[in-house]
Amino acid sequence: MPVLLTSLDPLVAALRADGYRVVGPTVRDGAIVLAELDRADMLPYGWGVRLGPGGYRLRERDDRAAFANSAGPQSWKQFLHPPRQQLWSAERDSDGGFTVAEPADEPPRYAFLGVRPCDLRAISVLDHVLGAGADNRYARRREGIFIVVANCTEPGETCFCVSAGGGPGVGPGHDGAGYDLALTELADDDGVRYVVDAGSEDGWRLLDRLPYEAAEPPTTARARDAVARAADRMGRTLPAADLRALLAGTLEAARWDDVAARCLSCGNCTMVCPTCFCTSVEDTTDLTGDHAERWLRWESCFDLDFSYLHGGPVRSSRRSRYRQWLTHKLGTWHDQFGESGCVGCGRCIVWCPVGIDITEETHALAAEYEASTDDRGGGAQR
């Protein structure tokens, strides 16, 4: 049964007392970023956002809600899959060989506070891509993370999680649900309150230590309704087609030329995407030549070097690089990892400097595809 919390202070304090570094949303430099929180009052109480293609603005809210805003520029991959990390270092031995060692540092134990349902899915997508080999740094980092979900009651103008197959809320909790606690925020004249459910044994144990009240049925019903209503207020949708087939069938579509004329190939969309996982390796050595290191850093398929083979890049045109991004997210991810690589958070729309909208592009491709299959007698449709 869900319970009611009237403050998140005890939750943050309890997590910190358990040795977690609590990371959550907070206002910094005109945006809601993810940063380490010492106290619950660092959450963005009273802040909302106004989102659009290529636009992000903070706005003051009439209420004190902390989670009535949607995805900021960062995602949790920042912490699970850091932008730059050392993989190992190597020292030359006296016999001309070398010894390789991984950095000894233990990964930090994070508690993620305020994970949106779309971002919870993104974490699970990353788990499937990067966590496959159990004995890797991603898996070790991921293992100890405590996840507090914040269900969405106020989707942004650029959100489309529902048509991406997720939802503004997580389902009822059970062990293995992928989160430890799930909050639904209720903000009104009485202030803010949280209907809280647990999704794991760890979640229940923590909840037991907090000063909660019973959640009366009308309150839990209100919370449920707020999430359900959010599902109907999504700013955008993806076409309701089989996107894998659609994108495999439109590789030579004219729309790619159209979007290529607008795209700057800046790679912002891949950097803010919560599931883009690509990396490059950098090998370095010091002046003596006896010490070498390997570092891993985020990479984008919009970078020319990404597909470099001696002689030149495979994807030299912008058209081919934008096509790689969109077809990978929505199409070939299914082939490679058995699910979509897009969770509908809308970040790529907001942070594109020229406002390219992945949903609009996909609708345009769908229209072109339909027209082309109609030309062929609509055989593919029947």
Place this chain on the structure above:
Amino acid sequence: MMPLPYRVTGRRQETSDTATLILEPVRQPMAAARPGQFSMVYAFGVGEVPISVSGPPDADLVVHTLRAVGAVTRALHDARVGQVLGLRGPYGTDWGLPVPVGSDLVIVGGGIGLAPLRPAVYHALDQRARYRRVAVLIGARTPDDLLFTKEYDDWRAGGVEVGVTVDRADTTWAGRVGVVPDLITGLEFAPESTVALVCGPEVMMRFTARALLRRGVPPAAVRVSLERNMHCGTALCGHCQLGPLLLCRDGPVVGYDRAQPLTGVKEL
């Protein structure tokens, strides 16, 4: 993900820019590679690149043949006997040997592409009785760029037909001039029971596959080894994508039935 130290215990200069290295584990060995698989080969402090295994499956030593085309391959090419390099692997799909008893085996290599095919040639020599015809067709830009020339007579003696052609002849060349797919035209084999293994520049593989298909070899029986940028070898870095494929995991060896629709799309 960490490279294992391997010492260079033998080195042969194959051509002006290509060398074969014999590598033995300093401590722990990696698992034996199957023909067609590759390793990630690390030059200390310089970098790491994918290189196919060019020697027989062996847990005690690894053989690589590589062409110096950039910083990392230059450093590896220049490695001396006694020097220690790093190896990870083996990775990727293999040639799928042995193929069914009684098959014809057509092995086609262009340039450095012959290196990953040599283990398949060794397999065919080793199990020669298993197959009907075995042919190795080799192409290079010039006679000086031909790899493993000292072995061709042994291959022939072992019952393997060896066809050689060069794009440009020099004054000493008495052999064929032309592109590799031309060698297929005159070759005798039973298309429906042929398996072809092909590695070389992408255009060469396309024309070779086309010639084989024209003769009636089923597309799935033509296996090509594809090259893309690779940083990890373990399906984590994203660089080696070719549409739905992650070539370090789903390749490098791919049936032409799958490869053709993908390599046919420009800049995929």
